[in-house]
Structures are given as structure tokens and as C-alpha cells.
Amino acid sequence: EIDIMEAAGGNPDKIGGTIHYGEEYPNNTYTSGDYHFPEGEDITGYHTYSVEWEPGEIRWYVDGELYQTLNDWFSKGTNQADKYAFPAPFDQEFYMILNLAVGGWYGGNPDETTEFPGEMEVDYVRVYELTGRDYKEPVEPVVEDEELPEDAKQPLEDGNLIYDQSYQEPITVVDQPEDSLDPTYWNFLKLPQFGGEGTMEATDVDGERFAKTTIENPGNALWSLQQIQKIAILKGHTYEVTFDAKSNTNRNLMTKVSGGAERGYANYSGEKTFQLSDVVQSYNYTFTLNQDTDLAARLEFNMGSNGQAPVWIGNVRVEDVTDQQEEETSKSPLGDGNRIYNGTFD
Structure with missing residues (x-):
């Protein structure tokens, strides 16, 4: 899922852009970024929300201003040993939805202060194909190993990242x-x-x-x-x-x-x-x-x-x-116990 624009009525001064990816629900995940409107503007005014979607890179804009670029994600099937080839899952056709929702964790449930009826006004929806140059070739980002900074919470001497394992400190x-x-x-x-x-x-x-x-x-x-x-x-x-x-x-x-x-x-x-x-x-x-x-x-x-x-x-x-x-060199069974990888030829 690619969220071109998400807004919550309780926070009208910002919107978000998000990609959802990973494994099947509930083991999926997402990456998102927020755009904060200039002072005096919010979601109640007309704005142009857009994404540029190329193989291996997606860019988000508000009124022509770039506020987020993402090029790092993955897709993995249930009980599969490895990920699908990048840039899956964003290498296939998607369909478009424009909706006005009520409730849910993103915006919170309505209460006595919520004003009804709510409206969403859309002036136009347009989809363009890239011209003037070729689409980018997808390149999966390489993960460079790093160490925890000194001011981060460090593991204990026995390697445990959890402090107070025996609950001696106040909760x-x-x-x-x-x-x-x-x-x-x-x-x-x-x-x-x-x-x-x-x-x-x-x-x-x-x-x-x-x-x-x-x-x-x-x-x-x-x-x-x-x-x-x-x-x-x-x-x-x-x-x-x-x-x-x-x-x-x-x-x-x-x-x-x-x-x-x-x-x-x-x-x-x-x-x-x-x-x-x-x-x-x-x-x-x-x-x-x-x-x-x-x-x-x-x-x-x-x-x-x-x-x-x-x-x-x-x-x-x-x-x-x-x-x-x-260090492990043996081939481990998949989550369902199967020792054959890619048995469904995906």
C-alpha cells in the first residue's frame, strides 16, 4: 500500500505519506513521514498532494515541495526463507482509493467535540507517465554495519538489552x-x-x-x-x-x-x-x-x-x-517445518 496523503481531523496542521510492506498481516510493517503546513495553512484548504513512483524509489510532495523520499523496503512471503526480489512489493499494478474514514487508531474515535457532517472535497485526480528520460533502475540499498552510539542504551555485560530483569526498580x-x-x-x-x-x-x-x-x-x-x-x-x-x-x-x-x-x-x-x-x-x-x-x-x-x-x-x-x-551453516527448516525452499516457485 502507498498512502499518497493521510490526514487526521484532530491534527489539521500536518499530513502523512506512508508505504506498507514486509510480510502478510499482522507481520507487515510501514515507513512514513509527515509534512507540516506553513503557519496559517492546514488540511481545510486546497492543496496538491502527489507522489512520484519509480522502480526502487517513491517521492512525496505537497504543493510541489518534496518532503520525503523512500527507497528501502522489502517483501517476504509466509514461511519463505528469503525476501522477494527488490523492488517488490512495489513492482506491480495498484488501484486507487479516495476515502473519508471515521474512527480508528490513526485519527482516534469521535467524541462529543467531533463536528459532523465531515466532508472531503476533491478537485481532480490525475496520473501521468514519465517522459523526457528513462525510469530509474531499481537498486536495493546495501546495509552498512554500524555500532550503537555511546549515548544510546547499551547492552548489559551478559548481552541482554533488557535492564532490571528481576524488577527491582519501580515500574x-x-x-x-x-x-x-x-x-x-x-x-x-x-x-x-x-x-x-x-x-x-x-x-x-x-x-x-x-x-x-x-x-x-x-x-x-x-x-x-x-x-x-x-x-x-x-x-x-x-x-x-x-x-x-x-x-x-x-x-x-x-x-x-x-x-x-x-x-x-x-x-x-x-x-x-x-x-x-x-x-x-x-x-x-x-x-x-x-x-x-x-x-x-x-x-x-x-x-x-x-x-x-x-x-x-x-x-x-x-x-x-x-x-x-x-556462523550457522546448516540449512534451517522454514516456519512450517518444510526444508524445501521456494517450493511454490515464487
Whole structure:
């Protein structure tokens, strides 16, 4: 999906341009950028929104002003060993949609201050073919290895990117949209617009320290109740996430590594859903960061919208395993267990 222009009525002084790519939902991701209007202008006036789409590069404009250029993305099929050839998925025909939506996470749900009816006025839609020169040849960007800057959150001596694994530090409760996450230690997020209510406290489970989330109201979204810690991760590096968890009955727990608000909450790892039981079990997943380095990425455990059964989480680790991945020479099975790669000749 290529979003030529997205606007939210609650923020009329800016618009966004976005590409959606990666794997199939919910393991897709996106990259976006914002355009801020000059003082005195906003989305209520007429403006010309456009993209220039060439093989391997997409450019966004407002009133002829270039504000974003993207040339780095990927596409990967479910249970496939490798990515499709660049510039997939933006190497095929798309269709165009112009719509006026109400609600959703992008603009938020309407309330008593929302004015109805809402209108979208479109003067024209035009599509041009490039003339005067050939289209660019697509060139997939080369990922150059980099190191964390000195002022970034560094891994501990044992390689763990997670601080306070045993919950000795206070857990920061974030329950208002204007509140900030603690940049170093654990956070418990329960924003009122999503309806989640509960508490999080450190407790002992079989002699080890776990964070226990007691759920009073699961809210209306998976992210209604979240346990979050910020981590610094590098583009092109592979990471392994491991943790122990339980409930007092069978229930699901969704976890992922994502960007924050400044990254549009981009999904870096894909959503990983595990079924918990009343016995402590160990869980793990790996992912490679294909987007730009993020020094304020978020490890999330999402416990909303899934009943009131409590959740215990402990022994959380996030470790850079890039070197281990490069040393492995055996051909690993795909996600569905198949040892034949590209069995569908895609």
C-alpha cells in the first residue's frame, strides 16, 4: 500500500505519506513521514498532494515541495526463507482509493467535540507517465554495519538489552496520553482512550521475580494494557527475544518489538502470539531489523482485549544474535517445518 496523503481531523496542521510492506498481516510493517503546513495553512484548504513512483524509489510532495523520499523496503512471503526480489512489493499494478474514514487508531474515535457532517472535497485526480528520460533502475540499498552510539542504551555485560530483569526498580505507570515512557526501565501502559484498567506489580514465582499484571478491564484493543521497555537496536542486525510467562488459565499473549510514536509505531518483529497456561513456560522468537536503526524501540507485551486472566512475565531477554546467525551453516527448516525452499516457485 502507498498512502499518497493521510490526514487526521484532530491534527489539521500536518499530513502523512506512508508505504506498507514486509510480510502478510499482522507481520507487515510501514515507513512514513509527515509534512507540516506553513503557519496559517492546514488540511481545510486546497492543496496538491502527489507522489512520484519509480522502480526502487517513491517521492512525496505537497504543493510541489518534496518532503520525503523512500527507497528501502522489502517483501517476504509466509514461511519463505528469503525476501522477494527488490523492488517488490512495489513492482506491480495498484488501484486507487479516495476515502473519508471515521474512527480508528490513526485519527482516534469521535467524541462529543467531533463536528459532523465531515466532508472531503476533491478537485481532480490525475496520473501521468514519465517522459523526457528513462525510469530509474531499481537498486536495493546495501546495509552498512554500524555500532550503537555511546549515548544510546547499551547492552548489559551478559548481552541482554533488557535492564532490571528481576524488577527491582519501580515500574512506571503511564495512564495519560501526555505522559512519557521511562527510557531505561519497565513501563505499564494503560491509556484511558482504549479502556484498559489494571495494575502491575513485582512478585515471586517459584523463587524468581516476575511482573504480575492484574486485569480489571481488558479494554477494546490488544494495546489497552502493555508492559514495555525501550531498547536500542541496529538496522540489519538479528535479535532473539526470550521470556517466561504464565496465567491462571489458558489465554493468549501478544508480544512484538516496535517503534514509538515518532516511528508511527512501526512493527519491526511482527506480532508473535503465544498461548499461556497456569504453568510457567519459556517462549522465544527472533527477528531482523530491516528498517532504520532505532535507539528508542519498544519491547511490548500486549495484554488487552483478551479477558481478565492475569499474566506473569519474567526472565526477559533481548540479545543481538547477528554473529551467531552468520556462523550457522546448516540449512534451517522454514516456519512450517518444510526444508524445501521456494517450493511454490515464487
